[in-house]
Amino acid sequence: MTGTDDWLDELRALLGDSAVLTAAADTERYVSDWTGRFRGEALAVVRPASTAEVSEVVRRCAAARVAVVPQGGNTGLVGGGVPVATDGDGVGARPSVVLCLERMRAVRALDTVADTVTVEAGAVLADLHDAVAEVDRLFPVSLGSQGSCTVGGIVSTNAGGTSVLRYGMTRELVLGLEVVLPDGRVWDGLRALRKDNSGYDLKQLFVGAEGTLGVVTAATLRMVPATPRRATALLALSSVRTATDLLPVLRAAAGEQLTTWELFNRASLDLVLAHVPAARDPFARPYAWYGLVEVAGGGDEVDARLEAALADAVEAGGVPDAVVAGSPAQREVLWLLREGISEAQRVEGVAVKHDVSVPIASLAELVARLEERVPALLPGVRLITYGHVGDGNLHYNLSAPVEAPGSLLPASEELTAAVYAVVADLGGSISAEHGLGVLKRDAAAGLTAAVELDLMRAVKSALDPLGLMNPGKVLPDG
Incomplete structure (x- = not known):
């Protein structure tokens, strides 16, 4: 140039x-x-x-x-x-x-009849939450980064979060998009229709495309009824198998009000206790695994449903102890133990992160196989494992051995290859909700069928023939 x-x-x-x-x-x-x-x-x-x-x-x-x-x-x-x-x-x-797009933050329209909100891509997710709360509604994507991540980002990465069990991924909440195409033309697809079978569903091309096909400038999103009453408990669990076995038990007791069923191991909790000043262990003794369950709704039945769910969970076995939040402040304390993991690991130092998903029934096998394979490659490595039982998504992160902090990065490629191999063998995905970007681009291509890559490249070439939109991301060259 x-x-x-x-x-x-x-x-x-x-x-x-x-x-x-x-x-x-x-x-x-x-x-x-x-x-x-x-x-x-x-x-x-x-x-x-x-x-x-x-x-x-x-x-x-x-x-x-x-x-x-x-x-x-x-x-x-x-x-x-x-x-x-x-x-x-x-x-x-x-x-x-x-x-x-940080200057484009406006809420353009808010429709409480159709339960839709149209918002510009630079709006911060937490601000969107506040805007819809003013009309007694909820936009149910909730992330640890919601104070700084934006609507365009969550659409472009098809973000998940802690409420996917009830509401689904971002893709399921997008009704319409406004997109600037690679040649500068604007596609106005901001339709608020719940039913539209008039051709290809073009908006879904851009959801999760990570900016490689165009620039999302605004979105029309579904709102859902507010859930002002939340009942929350932390369960001690004997195993990952217990967590997956309890999912249908919790669903049966709580019904559609079951919003969250999160999982984390003791190593994750230890990091939070070490690096998050407000964190406290709610149990008198350590356990191997912990499950955070939340039931949300609008009335008193929420507490009763959680109580019934806990009773059924204890009866099913594998739950040696449980703590129920008795107030909003106690709820925040319990959530801090889960949401503080990522930041605590960042404070701890360099980490190798994996955002993987497998069929829910395979979560226990995934963890068991990796607990055997990964430490064999790097003795002393700390397995920081946490995630979302309800959608089969684990953040399988690795922290360096305490005695050899410099050994993690040199082994990172071999460790990641081992993780991905097990995930692929179980029919899973190496990118559940974080996207591919540069980090996972080549690995994903190596695990993707040739015909699937051809289809994706054809879409990329059709929309962005000059290859100018976010080059080097998602798809490798060639």
Whole structure:
């Protein structure tokens, strides 16, 4: 590309000086990811304030052959939101801009008859929660990063979270999208229809595409009735098999009000107790596994349903102890033990993270096989295992041995290969809810059938023939 300065000056004239950042001090937080593993290079960070501005920026990038890296809250864990990772991914020579949508935060429409909300992509998830709560509704995607992740990000990664058991993934909550296509055209698919069989369901192409097919600028999303009353308990569990066996037991007792059934091991809890000051062990003795169950609704029946669920769980066996939250404050304390794991592991130091899913009935076998295979490759490695029983998704993370903190990264490729091999053998996925980005791109391709890769490449080529949308992510070259 020639005339870069003139081209950037044109963008400044279009958007304003404060919307086109080029100084290193201003761009640093946009070109490195949350994990610290991936860092990018960009001509500029561009911050449009409207769909029309996004369209014009993308059109000009296409004309100049400049790649576009869409970015929301930059809370991803796989390098999907930074331009050119520096870990040898081989993408690097192409000039690019980071297209950050953080200035596009408006709630455009809120319909309490149809229970839909239309919101711009830069809206922070927690702010969306607050907006729909004002009309006694709930947007049920709940994440640990909800104070900084954005609507465009959760749509583009098909985020999951702690309520998938009841409400499903983000994909199931998206009714319509507004997308700026790679050539700058705007597709207005912000339809709030619950039924629409008029051709291909185009919006689903962009859900989970990680910005490789276009820039999501707004979404029409389903709202659900608010669940102001929540009954929560932490169960001590004898095994992962107990957790999966209890899922139908809990469902039978709590019905559709069963919102959460989370699992974490003792090593995860130990990290939280060590690094989260407010955390306290609610039990008098340690247990191998813990399950967090929550029943949510609008009336007093919530407590009765949790009580019935706990009684049935204890009768089923494998639950030596349980603690019930008696107040909202106690509920927060119990949730802290689960939601504090990721941050506690970050404080602990470098970690190797895996976001995998298998059929629910195979969770126990997954854990058993990995508990045998992974420590054999790196003795003393700490298995930080936690996740969502109700959808078969575990965050199977590894922390370094206490006695050999420098041994983890040199062994990381072999450890990850072992994890992925077991997941594949059980018919699972190596990316349950975090996306592929750069980190998992090549591994996913190696585990994907050739015909499936061909189909994905055909879609990519049809929508983005110049290969300018978030290059190097999701699909490998070739």
